[in-house]
Amino acid sequence: METTWLNENLDETIFEVGARISMKVGKKLFEGQSDFQKLEIYETPHFGNMMVLDGCVMLTESNEHAYHEMIAHVPLFAHPNPERVLIIGGGDGGAAREVLKHTSVKECVMVEIDGLVIEKSKEYFPTIASEFNNPRLTLLVDDGVKYIENHKNEFDVILVDSTDPVGPAEGLFSKSFYQKAFEALKSDGILAAQAESPYYFKKIQKELFDVLKAVFPYNTLYLSAIPFYPSGTWSFAYASKKYTEKTSPRFEAMKEMEKNLEYFNHEVYSGCFALPTFMRRVL
Amino acid sequence: METTWLNENLDETIFEVGARISMKVGKKLFEGQSDFQKLEIYETPHFGNMMVLDGCVMLTESNEHAYHEMIAHVPLFAHPNPERVLIIGGGDGGAAREVLKHTSVKECVMVEIDGLVIEKSKEYFPTIASEFNNPRLTLLVDDGVKYIENHKNEFDVILVDSTDPVGPAEGLFSKSFYQKAFEALKSDGILAAQAESPYYFKKIQKELFDVLKAVFPYNTLYLSAIPFYPSGTWSFAYASKKYTEKTSPRFEAMKEMEKNLEYFNHEVYSGCFALPTFMRRVL
Numbered sequence: 059m060e061t062t063w064l065n066e067n068l069d070e071t072i073f074e075v076g077a078r079i080s081m082k083v084g085k086k087l088f089e090g091q092s093d094f095q096k097l098e099i100y101e102t103p104h105f106g107n108m109m110v111l112d113g114c115v116m117l118t119e120s121n122e123h124a125y126h127e128m129i130a131h132v133p134l135f136a137h138p139n140p141e142r143v144l145i146i147g148g149g150d151g152g153a154a155r156e157v158l159k160h161t162s163v164k165e166c167v168m169v170e171i172d173g174l175v176i177e178k179s180k181e182y183f184p185t186i187a188s189e190f191n192n193p194r195l196t197l198l199v200d201d202g203v204k205y206i207e208n209h210k211n212e213f214d215v216i217l218v219d220s221t222d223p224v225g226p227a228e229g230l231f232s233k234s235f236y237q238k239a240f241e242a243l244k245s246d247g248i249l250a251a252q253a254e255s256p257y258y259f260k261k262i263q264k265e266l267f268d269v270l271k272a273v274f275p276y277n278t279l280y281l282s283a284i285p286f287y288p289s290g291t292w293s294f295a296y297a298s299k300k301y302t303e304k305t306s307p308r309f310e311a312m313k314e315m316e317k318n319l320e321y322f323n324h325e326v327y328s329g330c331f332a333l334p335t336f337m338r339r340v341l
Numbered sequence: 342m343e344t345t346w347l348n349e350n351l352d353e354t355i356f357e358v359g360a361r362i363s364m365k366v367g368k369k370l371f372e373g374q375s376d377f378q379k380l381e382i383y384e385t386p387h388f389g390n391m392m393v394l395d396g397c398v399m400l401t402e403s404n405e406h407a408y409h410e411m412i413a414h415v416p417l418f419a420h421p422n423p424e425r426v427l428i429i430g431g432g433d434g435g436a437a438r439e440v441l442k443h444t445s446v447k448e449c450v451m452v453e454i455d456g457l458v459i460e461k462s463k464e465y466f467p468t469i470a471s472e473f474n475n476p477r478l479t480l481l482v483d484d485g486v487k488y489i490e491n492h493k494n495e496f497d498v499i500l501v502d503s504t505d506p507v508g509p510a511e512g513l514f515s516k517s518f519y520q521k522a523f524e525a526l527k528s529d530g531i532l533a534a535q536a537e538s539p540y541y542f543k544k545i546q547k548e549l550f551d552v553l554k555a556v557f558p559y560n561t562l563y564l565s566a567i568p569f570y571p572s573g574t575w576s577f578a579y580a581s582k583k584y585t586e587k588t589s590p591r592f593e594a595m596k597e598m599e600k601n602l603e604y605f606n607h608e609v610y611s612g613c614f615a616l617p618t619f620m621r622r623v624l
Contacts, residue, residue: 061359075387076344076365077568082358104358121540124617257404257568283566283574283617285360285540290573291566316618325615332612334407334566334604 059084059103066115066288075258079288081115083108087182092174094226099182105286107182109150111175111221115286117150122186123320125252126152128282129294131315131322132330133215133250134160135308136301140214143167144242146202146230148219149175151187157217158189159315166195167213169202171226203229206242213243218251231262233269236297240273246300253279256337257289263340270297278303278341280330282321293337303331342367342386349398349571358541362571364398366391370465375457377509382465388569390465392433394458394504398569400433405469406603408535409435411565412577414598414605415613416498416533417443418591419584423497426450427525429485429513431502432458434470440500441472442598449478450496452485454509486512489525496526501534505545514545516552519580523556529583536562539620540572546623553580561586561624563613565604576620586614 061082083100087107090097098110106119117125130153134140141164143157149170157166170176176199179187189195198205206216216239220227229235230251239249254262256279263279270277274297284292296303309324316323333341344365366383370390373380381393389402400408413436417423424447426440432453440449453459459482462470472478481488489499499522503510512518513534522532537545539562546562553560557580567575579586592607599606616624 063359063361065363076346076385077387078346078363079360080348080363081360102359104360123619255568257566281566283540283564283572285538285572285574287573289566289568290570291568320619321617323618326617329612329615332606332608332615334609335599335606336406336603 127322130156133248144213144216150179153219155189169205173199206238216249236273249297251295253293253295255289410605413439416531427496427499433462436502438472452481452488456482489521499532519556532580534578536576536578538572
């Protein structure tokens with residue numbers, strides 16, 4: 059494969075530090091501009107196909123599990139019986155694929171603003187976008203912020219699987235959004251949201267947790283090792299009305315599910331909440 | 342600060358994949374060639390001073406704790422009473438600084454092959470090379486492989502703080518080295534060794550664990566989030582004659598020490614041994 063180095067384009071309005079990841083890429087398989095963002099898809103010599111949105115690497119086929127398994131299984135196994143799950147964003151389909159592995163889930167509603175991401179994920183990432191025809195999935199191409207305004211007390215778990223807080227995802231980092239998400243959850247609901255790098259996005263994390271703490275009674279952070287994101291360590295906010303991560307985790311169910319997973323397992327469930335001291339300071 | 346991008350130089354004989362880290366650097370503070378390797382030191386706009394050996398980023402002042410606290414405190418707190426500790430490598434002084442925080446340690450012997458690294462660390466990384474004058478430290482500029490040949494049954498803990506297995510550290514990844522390290526440990530000794538990236542150095546990890554399993558009765562891997570190393574997730578081998586990480590960890594002592602640390606704490610101690618499923622396969 060003929061390759062070239064793709065240097066990630068860092069938006070200095072949000073990216074606090076001078077460090078970037080570069081990846082060897084082969085052929086550009088697709089490039090297009092939607093109403094919301096620029097989508098590029100490359101083949102790579104080592105990581106399978108790779109998706110890039112507005113110059114930022116979103117996922118690679120070979121390492122996507124570290125993101126999708128962790129955003130989904132941690133809150134779903136913290137909840138005693140998740141039946142209705144809402145995903146805001148997640149256009150590649152990976153979060154939905156993991157949610158639908160839970161047989162307790164009767165309906166997973168996914169609200170993605172950008173139909174182009176869904177369409178091209180089906181074409182170039184079939185192992186990730188594998189559940190778009192699942193009858194338990196309700197797929198809406200719409201603005202997630204507007205969607206939750208009209209849905210109160212409906213969901214057991216909400217996943218916010220967004221891009222960075224510039225461009226289309228900006229509204230997903232605001233207090234009014236999390237207030238509405240709180241109301242869309244049932245009285246014992248749990249929310250998980252991608253929360254950027256604990257090394258390089260400390261300011262955004264601080265702002266996000268200031269918002270979450272004003273809305274949810276319980277908040278913490280958990281980690282995943284994601285090599286294609288800045289700093290290689292990524293975090294998710296865990297915000298909950300009732301259950302902490304230690305209240306009633308379903309370890310036996312985890313052990314059954316983990317046989318078919320690449321990243322998540324019952325030890326990782328506990329370990330991912332163990333935060334290095336400097337990361338705790340954001341909470 | 343006037344800056345430029347420094348692209349890490351990947352040695353394709355050991356580096357399995359096409360991904361690299363680039364960092365913004367300012368002035369080059371030092372460049373020199375020792376008998377063993379090329380040493381460069383840069384100032385950076387965001388990470389303090391940075392050390393580069395043979396083109397690979399070794400450490401940055403701002404994030405060095407994730408490496409040094411983890412290589413030292415995990416094995417030292419797994420041991421009930423570490424009194425004599427040997428460090429092979431570790432020329433910047435960071436591992437020795439952490440070891441000497443343990444008041445149980447009567448002597449820390451450090452054997453670094455490259456005197457230039459020690460000398461320049463004192464000059465450009467004074468907060469890391471802060472304990473070279475500690476009376477409990479015995480500093481030898483020598484070949485660690487030769488040193489351990491003549492020392493049997495002497496140490497409670499050995500730390501192998503080496504560079505990658507090309508160049509001066511090549512001998513530190515061999516079976517004969519680990520056999521001698523085993524003999525240099527007391528009958529309940531513990532060894533910790535930097536063990537590369539679980540994402541990008543799977544082949545080296547497999548070879549290392551094939552060696553360790555042939556020598557030590559108990560072996561596992563633990564993780565640290567180190568943003569200046571490839572993939573951002575780094576691993577350490579934990580090899581032990583008697584104590585597993587769960588046998589007798591001294592949690593109360595950890596809680597006392599962690600008040601003055603940046604990364605390590607008693608929750609991280611347990612969490613760092615929780616391995617994502619794909620990483621377990623190397624064991």
